[in-house]
Amino acid sequence: MIPYDHEHKKGNAMHTINELSTIINKALNNINILGEPKDLYRPIEYTLEFGGKRLRPVLMMLTCEMYGGKVEDSINAALGIEIFHNFTLLHDDIMDQAPIRRGRETVYKKWDTNTAILSGDTMFAMAYDYVRQTKPEVVPVIMKTFCQTSIEVCEGQQYDMNFETAAFTSIEDYLNMIRLKTAVALAASMQIGAAIAGAEETEQKNLYRFGELLGMAFQLQDDYFDAFGDEEKFGKKIGGDIIAKKKTYLYLKTLEIADNETARKLESIYMADPEDSDQKIKEVKAIFSSLKIPQFTQTLINKYFDDAMEIFHQLSPDAAHKETLNTFALLILNRDK
Amino acid sequence: MIPYDHEHKKGNAMHTINELSTIINKALNNINILGEPKDLYRPIEYTLEFGGKRLRPVLMMLTCEMYGGKVEDSINAALGIEIFHNFTLLHDDIMDQAPIRRGRETVYKKWDTNTAILSGDTMFAMAYDYVRQTKPEVVPVIMKTFCQTSIEVCEGQQYDMNFETAAFTSIEDYLNMIRLKTAVALAASMQIGAAIAGAEETEQKNLYRFGELLGMAFQLQDDYFDAFGDEEKFGKKIGGDIIAKKKTYLYLKTLEIADNETARKLESIYMADPEDSDQKIKEVKAIFSSLKIPQFTQTLINKYFDDAMEIFHQLSPDAAHKETLNTFALLILNRDK
Numbered sequence: 174m175i176p177y178d179h180e181h182k183k184g185n186a187m188h189t190i191n192e193l194s195t196i197i198n199k200a201l202n203n204i205n206i207l208g209e210p211k212d213l214y215r216p217i218e219y220t221l222e223f224g225g226k227r228l229r230p231v232l233m234m235l236t237c238e239m240y241g242g243k244v245e246d247s248i249n250a251a252l253g254i255e256i257f258h259n260f261t262l263l264h265d266d267i268m269d270q271a272p273i274r275r276g277r278e279t280v281y282k283k284w285d286t287n288t289a290i291l292s293g294d295t296m297f298a299m300a301y302d303y304v305r306q307t308k309p310e311v312v313p314v315i316m317k318t319f320c321q322t323s324i325e326v327c328e329g330q331q332y333d334m335n336f337e338t339a340a341f342t343s344i345e346d347y348l349n350m351i352r353l354k355t356a357v358a359l360a361a362s363m364q365i366g367a368a369i370a371g372a373e374e375t376e377q378k379n380l381y382r383f384g385e386l387l388g389m390a391f392q393l394q395d396d397y398f399d400a401f402g403d404e405e406k407f408g409k410k411i412g413g414d415i416i417a418k419k420k421t422y423l424y425l426k427t428l429e430i431a432d433n434e435t436a437r438k439l440e441s442i443y444m445a446d447p448e449d450s451d452q453k454i455k456e457v458k459a460i461f462s463s464l465k466i467p468q469f470t471q472t473l474i475n476k477y478f479d480d481a482m483e484i485f486h487q488l489s490p491d492a493a494h495k496e497t498l499n500t501f502a503l504l505i506l507n508r509d510k
Numbered sequence: 511m512i513p514y515d516h517e518h519k520k521g522n523a524m525h526t527i528n529e530l531s532t533i534i535n536k537a538l539n540n541i542n543i544l545g546e547p548k549d550l551y552r553p554i555e556y557t558l559e560f561g562g563k564r565l566r567p568v569l570m571m572l573t574c575e576m577y578g579g580k581v582e583d584s585i586n587a588a589l590g591i592e593i594f595h596n597f598t599l600l601h602d603d604i605m606d607q608a609p610i611r612r613g614r615e616t617v618y619k620k621w622d623t624n625t626a627i628l629s630g631d632t633m634f635a636m637a638y639d640y641v642r643q644t645k646p647e648v649v650p651v652i653m654k655t656f657c658q659t660s661i662e663v664c665e666g667q668q669y670d671m672n673f674e675t676a677a678f679t680s681i682e683d684y685l686n687m688i689r690l691k692t693a694v695a696l697a698a699s700m701q702i703g704a705a706i707a708g709a710e711e712t713e714q715k716n717l718y719r720f721g722e723l724l725g726m727a728f729q730l731q732d733d734y735f736d737a738f739g740d741e742e743k744f745g746k747k748i749g750g751d752i753i754a755k756k757k758t759y760l761y762l763k764t765l766e767i768a769d770n771e772t773a774r775k776l777e778s779i780y781m782a783d784p785e786d787s788d789q790k791i792k793e794v795k796a797i798f799s800s801l802k803i804p805q806f807t808q809t810l811i812n813k814y815f816d817d818a819m820e821i822f823h824q825l826s827p828d829a830a831h832k833e834t835l836n837t838f839a840l841l842i843l844n845r846d847k
Contacts, residue, residue: 208665209665210665210668210669210672212668212672213664213665213668264627264628264631267623267624267627268624268627268628286604286623287604287605287671290601290604290605290627291601291605291664291667291668291671293631294601294630294631294634294664295661295664295665297631297634297635298634298657298660298661298664299657299661301638301653301656301657301660302654302657302658302661305650305653305654305657309650312649312650312653313642313646313649316638316642316649316653317639317642319638320635320636320638320639320642321639323635323638323639324632324635324636324639327550327628327631327632327635328545328546328547328550328632330628331547331549331550331628332547334624334628335547335549
């Protein structure tokens with residue numbers, strides 16, 4: 174078990190999001206990854222040093238506290254879900270041949286494909302090993318959720334790869350892909366947190382559905398910001414999806430509503446690799462804007478967000494206990510101002 | 511849950527090894543792998559059709575019955591351990607660039623590396639999903655065993671890969687590698703079977719240790735048969751390890767005890783890729799025989815087997831309940847005649 178060295182909160186006071194981030198980052202630093210063979214464990218250590226927003230473990234600890242549970246009961250499962258997330262990035266980077274992640278060389282590039290495969294497999298097993306380390310009576314139910322989520326995330330990655338070469342991708346298929354690849358893991362994190370706290374099954378299910386809808390809004394917001402975000406606030410360069418020819422919601426929606434000529438024009442610009450990528454980004458964004466794609470995207474995000482909040486209001490904890498989750502939802506959708 | 515359609519045994523009668531093999535093969539055939547996306551699930555279906563000896567699931571169901579448990583309580587966990595085993599073969603085949611397994615193209619060869627990585631990941635998640643489907647009260651303990659075993663099997667594969675390029679591999683390191691890569695999964699299968707049946711913790715631990723020792727004997731026997739076995743009985747072509755330059759116990763023991771000249775001679779023959787591989791096999795075997803390596807190997811196998819049987823005799827079930835495990839141990843070591 175990971176020692177839980179954060180000062181215990183007095184009474185019913187809940188941790189803030191920042192405090193939970195600090196707790197998970199400390200716990201990640203304290204994991205002992207000095208095992209043998211070094212060739213296997215050094216890339217794992219390297220991967221977990223990458224950083225990241227730690228959304229999933231924070232959500233898990235947060236929902237655990239929301240239902241009256243203790244952070245120390247969910248810290249290991251929270252580590253597990255974060256290790257799982259980093260495992261998926263590690264294997265995705267091999268499949269996508271991505272040389273750089275968060276400004277550093279990816280494992281397959283720094284070492285080699287075999288190392289990335291096997292270190293990833295080990296992280297996957299470690300993820301399960303952490304998730305199971307909680308109150309024994311909840312292990313069967315959280316294992317069920319975690320297993321099904323792992324399978325779905327793999328399915329999402331397969332769809333994502335298929336879309337790269339597919340002649341046509343429907344918006345429905347795209348939304349299902351991001352649900353599997355991103356939303357279900359956020360949903361599962363929340364459900365597992367609540368399960369550890371002993372929440373009722375119906376509450377767990379509602380929370381899962383809330384997480385799924387919030388996850389959809391979050392991913393679509395990410396698609397939107399990639400093209401129309403503020404570079405500084407967004408934290409990464411604008412236009413990455415456009416340069417990488419990613420079939421995002423914005424791209425697919427344009428193909429759906431544009432006249433034939435505009436659609437062919439977008440395709441030809443989008444699928445090209447010009448030297449001047451700034452010009453490509455500018456041209457693509459001009460087409461998006463001319464068809465009001467930013468507005469369509471915001472409308473869909475709002476729909477997912479509103480549906481999520483409708484469920485949120487039905488969740489049983491009192492307003493004080495729900496406040497942190499509310500803040501979290503607004504924060505990840507940049508609605509906190 | 512997989513429907514358990516095998517006729518229930520009357521009274522305390524235990525299933526034979528053949529009956530257990532039939533049960534696991536039927537259950538594997540009944541798994542529904544018709545999910546979407548097809549690109550992900552078709553390679554999984556293909557992998558599980560490969561066949562194999564099904565040692566691990568048979569051992570699990572067998573030890574479950576040995577401690578008075580029901581086969582239907584262990585059938586899902588048995589499927590899980592078999593899916594896990596096939597996942598490791600699938601990923602190992604990528605890492606070893608092995609084009610053929612059991613007479614058929616491997617997944618990475620028939621499809622591609624990305625497909626093999628992601629289908630393998632999905633199988634790994636499916637393995638956990640089956641292992642957890644048993645009596646809720648034993649899920650925490652069997653998950654602990656299964657997680658630790660998964661991690662150790664990855665460590666074993668890393669050592670195995672390291673040895674390929676290492677200038678020197680000690681016999682101690684080799685034995686630790688086969689313990690991790692092969693023995694612990696047999697041991698874990700037995701322990702999980704007993705745990706599902708509700709066996710005492712000390713019994714589970716003894717059974718694990720028995721499985722580990724038996725697994726060592728089994729792998730060393732495999733090394734031995736690869737060079738000195740009867741092709742028909744062994745079921746595969748003699749000399750495969752020699753052609754593949756595998757640093758087996760036979761090879762490493764020779765380097766340990768041979769004079770310098772003989773050792774260098776073995777190395778130069780062993781690490782060559784001659785057109786006439788039969789001649790290579792003949793020359794290597796002649797060196798092995800001249801140094802009594804077959805006898806050394808048999809002595810070590812006997813030592814592991816005797817140590818295993820010493821623990822076997824201490825296991826608490828009566829002789830009738832232990833008979834199938836005894837038969838199994840003799841069978842996998844070809845001592846049943």
